[in-house]
Each structure stands twice: as C-alpha cells, then as structure tokens.
Amino acid sequence: MQGQALPGFRDFYPEELALRNAIFTTWRDVARRYGFQEYDGPPLEPLELYTGKSGEEIVQQLYAFEDKGGRKVALRPEMTPTLARMVGARAQALKKPIRWFSIPQLFRYERQQRGRLREHFQLNMDIIGEPGPAADAEIIAAAIDIARAFGLGPKDVRLRVSDRRIVTAQLAGRYQVTDGEMPGVLAGLDKWDRNPADADAILRKVLPANDPRIGAILEFMSGLREGAAELRRSEQAEPLNECIARLDEMKLAEFVEVDFRIVRGLAYYTGIVFELFDAKSSLRAICGGGRYDDLIEQVAGIDLPCVGFGMGDVVLGELLKEHGKQVKAPTELDAFLVAVGGEDVAPVVQLAAELRTRGVSVEYALHGQPIRKQLELAAARGAPRALILGPDERKAKVAIVRDLKTGRQKKVPLTKVRKGIFK
RNA sequence: GUGGCUGUAGCUCAAUCGGUUAGAGCGCUGGACUGUGGCUCCAGAGGUUGCGGGUUCAAUUCCCGUCAGCCACCCCA
Known part of the structure; x- marks a missing residue:
C-alpha cells in the first residue's frame, strides 16, 4: 500500500469517472437547452479575491498558501468571484443578458464527511445583467430541469424558494431590525431552518442581551410557514410572485414551494434565494442559489444584477446512487x-x-x-x-x-x- | 478546529475468556476445456490485523498515542 489520496480528495476509478462524466454531460446538455455558454477560469487565484469581498466565512476554510514568487494565493472555493472579475473586465462588450455556465473544481479546507469533501465539481449557472424575476425563473427552471434530466420528479426533489427582500422588510418593519443587525438575524433564521433550538442562541449574540425583540422574532420565525400566504401579499412579494407565475407557465410549479425559512448562508444574496433538495431530506441541499445584485459592483465597480446557482457533483452523485440510477459502462467497444x-x-x-x-x-x-x-x-x-x-x-x-x-x-x-x- | 463511534485480503465479513500456522464468500490469476464466454469443479496469489508504543509467557482481542473513515458540532462550496 503506497498510501492514499489526501483526505477529502478523490481518485476516480473508471466506474466513478463514468458517473462523473454522466453528470457533466447532463449538466452541459441542460445548459445548452437554456442557451448558456461555457466558460472557465484559473483554479488558483490571488488570495485577495476571496478575503476582500464576499463572506468572511469562506476565508477560514480556504486552501491558501504562498507561491514561490511570494504571492498569497488560494485554490478557488467558489466560482462567483472569478465570474464577477471576468464579466467586470468585459462588461461593456458583452451583450446582456449574459448566460454563462461553468463546471469548476472547487476546494475547501474543512473536515470531511459524507457529501462534503475538500474538493468537488460544481455546476455554476448565472444570468447577468437582468434584474427582473424572469431571469430568476429561468435559473430556477434550469436547476429543476437538471433534476428532471436525471429522472428525478417532484416526489424526489423539491425546490424551496424565498426572497430576502420580503423577509428583511418584515423584520425591519415589525421589529426595527437595523441593517447592521440584519445579517445576524438572517443567520438565526438560517439556523432555525435546520435546528430551531439553536436560533435563540444566535439571536442573543447579534442582538442586545435580553432584547425583548428576541422572543418576538423567534415567534415570527416559527410562524413563517403558516404566514407564508400573508407575506406573499406584501408589497415586496411582487418579484417572487412573478417568478413563481413564470415557473407555473413552464409547468414546473409542482416542484416549487415557497418557504421563507430559506436564507442561504452567503452574505451577498440580495433577493430571491432557493434550494433544491432531496424530498426525503436525508442529504443536504443538492443545489442552492439566488440573486446577488451588488456583487459585481463590489468586485469590478460596475452595476450589473446577477442571479445564479451552484450544484455540486458529490451530493448529486450520492442522490443518484440512492435512486438506483445506472451509469453506462466505462468502455464502449463495438x-x-x-x-x-x-x-x-x-x-x-x-x-x-x-x-x-x-x-x-x-x-x-x-x-x-x-x-x-x-x-x-x-x-x-x-x-x-x-x-x-x-x-x-x-x-x-x-x-x-x-x-x-x-x-x-x-x-x-x-x-x-x-x-x-x-x- | 471540537466531541463521539469505527478500523482484519481489492470488496463483504469471521476468528471462544487474550492462546500459538488470522479464515470464508465474492473478485482476481491459472488449470480441468487444444475452434466458442456466462455454469461447474480444482488450485494459486493476495494480510506488518491502519500505524506506533505499552501491559502480558502470549495481543486481531486490553490500554495510550497517532492517522484515516463515519457521525454530530463549527460552517455551509
């Protein structure tokens, strides 16, 4: 035994590569059907690309080191900053809306467990330059269609969708949550979605101790499911309602449920957010995404609204295996x-x-x-x-x-x- | 990064209370089978019992450490 691959990294034997290739082929096929063009960038990027801009969370788990030229570099943990740079550099020249996709290998230094390794391939699909909900609907439809292309139906996967604009308007209007407090409160809501018991602790960290709003906000969170219909009648719900109407026209409504408990971890989302997940819920989210209208402005100084999602090969692969989806033989001799x-x-x-x-x-x-x-x-x-x-x-x-x-x-x-x- | 559980052929698993040459099935290689695969039978290869240390006359078995995997945190591509 000459050792093994580094923890969290995979050797792809022919059968396993066949599965990976099958996934890539389906991804590319659906992207093509939606008129997306493929792009790619470097797997190794300047460290500042990640430390400066978006979520601080990501930085703690970067594969980062100094190269022989003394540059601080990192293996890319996500594709969006690279995309923002590439689009920003040619923003004037590119015809909008831009429909681009990529299948980068991404890296994160964290303890591995099932469905989360230190390396994975992730389909990224983004529409750039279109602020309206039709773009959101297009992106969400593509995510659902990928599931369908793998033979997964509404009983197998569910798409949960929310809109941060609606939730933050409620939190600000009802409980006077300030802009500074909002990310923490949203983190609490994110937590609530997975483990309600811990949401309380998060809120106590971000809000003043013994703040009377804590109880009220927790109450609000626990009522989000029942109160969904009411929230959809609010002024801020128009984009979400329009997006869902579009999905209905595409005959995809049976996959979709509005769930205001969806937040998504990344800080840069500004509007509609969504997750595609296993209906049996035994695995984590297969795919997550949303609208991030301010990111390119932050990275490249150009105002370009975006909406997109990422879908990893690891969880998807496990899901396909669970559903007994067969992959064709590695060799195809005549x-x-x-x-x-x-x-x-x-x-x-x-x-x-x-x-x-x-x-x-x-x-x-x-x-x-x-x-x-x-x-x-x-x-x-x-x-x-x-x-x-x-x-x-x-x-x-x-x-x-x-x-x-x-x-x-x-x-x-x-x-x-x-x-x-x-x- | 924190905690818990687990580690025996390529895979799935055995091995009495600690007891001497660590076994089986599948898979792999060869043969029975000299112009016809899948079946059957026979044989063979393949192990530092994850690694290191300790206790003991004796460790796969008990103890400690370490590494790896799984699970839960952290965090969520």
Missing part, C-alpha cells in the same frame, strides 16, 4: 476480435487497424490465448459482439460475428466487416 490460432493474429491486427481507422472501437487479446479465454475477456469488457477469425474463415473470406448477449453467430463477408458492417 467489437472484440478473436484470433483462433497464432497465424490468425496478423490478420486480426490488420483488421483492427482498419476498423479503428474507420472510427470503430475494437480490442483484441495481447497475447496468444485459447478462444475460450478471448471470448471471456470480450464478455468482461462489455463488447456487444466478437469477430472470430480462423483459418477456415480466412479461406472463405468471412468472419464469424458472434452476438455476446444471445450467443447467436453468423458468417459475414470480410469485405463488409472491414467497413464496420457486422450483419
């Missing part, structure tokens, strides 16, 4: 060539070369083996058929094409076989 005797090896190698030139995927045994062994290998490789070539066949200018599923076989003229025609 045929396995079998040489009956030693004098058949050269013709087999020549045939293999011809077929490969035509784009046909073939393999053959690399050392002399009985036919039995060669067929065994062919089956193990998942080849759909074996082409058997022996002295008799060469004399008759045919090959035996054996279907490895059914065991049926027939003779096919070599002139056809050479062209990749096996029947």
Whole structure:
C-alpha cells in the first residue's frame, strides 16, 4: 500500500469517472437547452479575491498558501468571484443578458464527511445583467430541469424558494431590525431552518442581551410557514410572485414551494434565494442559489444584477446512487476480435487497424490465448459482439460475428466487416 | 478546529475468556476445456490485523498515542 489520496480528495476509478462524466454531460446538455455558454477560469487565484469581498466565512476554510514568487494565493472555493472579475473586465462588450455556465473544481479546507469533501465539481449557472424575476425563473427552471434530466420528479426533489427582500422588510418593519443587525438575524433564521433550538442562541449574540425583540422574532420565525400566504401579499412579494407565475407557465410549479425559512448562508444574496433538495431530506441541499445584485459592483465597480446557482457533483452523485440510477459502462467497444490460432493474429491486427481507422472501437487479446479465454475477456469488457477469425474463415473470406448477449453467430463477408458492417 | 463511534485480503465479513500456522464468500490469476464466454469443479496469489508504543509467557482481542473513515458540532462550496 503506497498510501492514499489526501483526505477529502478523490481518485476516480473508471466506474466513478463514468458517473462523473454522466453528470457533466447532463449538466452541459441542460445548459445548452437554456442557451448558456461555457466558460472557465484559473483554479488558483490571488488570495485577495476571496478575503476582500464576499463572506468572511469562506476565508477560514480556504486552501491558501504562498507561491514561490511570494504571492498569497488560494485554490478557488467558489466560482462567483472569478465570474464577477471576468464579466467586470468585459462588461461593456458583452451583450446582456449574459448566460454563462461553468463546471469548476472547487476546494475547501474543512473536515470531511459524507457529501462534503475538500474538493468537488460544481455546476455554476448565472444570468447577468437582468434584474427582473424572469431571469430568476429561468435559473430556477434550469436547476429543476437538471433534476428532471436525471429522472428525478417532484416526489424526489423539491425546490424551496424565498426572497430576502420580503423577509428583511418584515423584520425591519415589525421589529426595527437595523441593517447592521440584519445579517445576524438572517443567520438565526438560517439556523432555525435546520435546528430551531439553536436560533435563540444566535439571536442573543447579534442582538442586545435580553432584547425583548428576541422572543418576538423567534415567534415570527416559527410562524413563517403558516404566514407564508400573508407575506406573499406584501408589497415586496411582487418579484417572487412573478417568478413563481413564470415557473407555473413552464409547468414546473409542482416542484416549487415557497418557504421563507430559506436564507442561504452567503452574505451577498440580495433577493430571491432557493434550494433544491432531496424530498426525503436525508442529504443536504443538492443545489442552492439566488440573486446577488451588488456583487459585481463590489468586485469590478460596475452595476450589473446577477442571479445564479451552484450544484455540486458529490451530493448529486450520492442522490443518484440512492435512486438506483445506472451509469453506462466505462468502455464502449463495438467489437472484440478473436484470433483462433497464432497465424490468425496478423490478420486480426490488420483488421483492427482498419476498423479503428474507420472510427470503430475494437480490442483484441495481447497475447496468444485459447478462444475460450478471448471470448471471456470480450464478455468482461462489455463488447456487444466478437469477430472470430480462423483459418477456415480466412479461406472463405468471412468472419464469424458472434452476438455476446444471445450467443447467436453468423458468417459475414470480410469485405463488409472491414467497413464496420457486422450483419 | 471540537466531541463521539469505527478500523482484519481489492470488496463483504469471521476468528471462544487474550492462546500459538488470522479464515470464508465474492473478485482476481491459472488449470480441468487444444475452434466458442456466462455454469461447474480444482488450485494459486493476495494480510506488518491502519500505524506506533505499552501491559502480558502470549495481543486481531486490553490500554495510550497517532492517522484515516463515519457521525454530530463549527460552517455551509
């Protein structure tokens, strides 16, 4: 045993890479259907990209170090700052709205457990330059459609959506929560969503001790589910209602439920926020996102509203496994060539070369083996058929094409076989 | 970063109260099977019992440390 991969990092064996590739393929396909273009940036970034701007939370768990040139650098923990920089640099030139997606590998130094490693791949989809709720609806629809593309329905996954503008307006209006107190109170609400008992402790940290508002705010939080309808009639609810109407038009409403307890951890969200999660709720959120209208302004000094989401491959992969979603075999041979005797090896190698030139995927045994062994290998490789070539066949200018599923076989003229025609 | 649980072939698991050459199934390799895979049978390879230390005549077993995994915190890509 020569050790293993670093904790939280994965070796991808062929079966596992097949799953990863299947996920990537589906991501790209849905992104394409929504008219998104793929981009990428460097995995290693200046440390300041993360320390200066958004959430302080992220910084504590950065993979950060000094390079040989004395620069402070970090492996990217999220894609959004890179996106903000890239868009900011060409903001004038890019036609709005910008629809971009990326599948970056992201890194965080934290204790690993199931569904959260130190490295993962995350689909990022963002619409930049459109402030209206139609963009939010488009992004949310894409997230849901990815789930559908994996064969997951409304019984399997749920999309919970909220709007920070509604919740903060209530908190400010009813309880005089100040701008300074708001992030802490929202953190309390975020906490409430997962573990109501701890929300109290958070509020006591951000608000003055014995503040009478604490009890009232906790009351407010616990009533959010029942009070949802009322909040949706408030003035600030118009974008959210419009977004949901759009989703309804797209026939996706059955996936969606309004839940004002959704906050999302990141500080930079400014409007609609949402999470896609396992209906059985045994795993964490599959995907989360929302509107962040001020971030590009902060990073690049250009006012550009954005909405987007991230979806990681780890939780999604576990979810697919739980739902028994099969992934196609790692190799996709078209045929396995079998040489009956030693004098058949050269013709087999020549045939293999011809077929490969035509784009046909073939393999053959690399050392002399009985036919039995060669067929065994062919089956193990998942080849759909074996082409058997022996002295008799060469004399008759045919090959035996054996279907490895059914065991049926027939003779096919070599002139056809050479062209990749096996029947 | 904090706490709890767990660590035996590639995988799933055995091994009496601490007892001497640590086993089985699956998988892998070879053979029975010299022009036809899946079945069956036989054989083989593969272990510093995560690692290090301690107690003991004797440790997979008990103790300590460490590393790793899982779980809960922290935090949430």
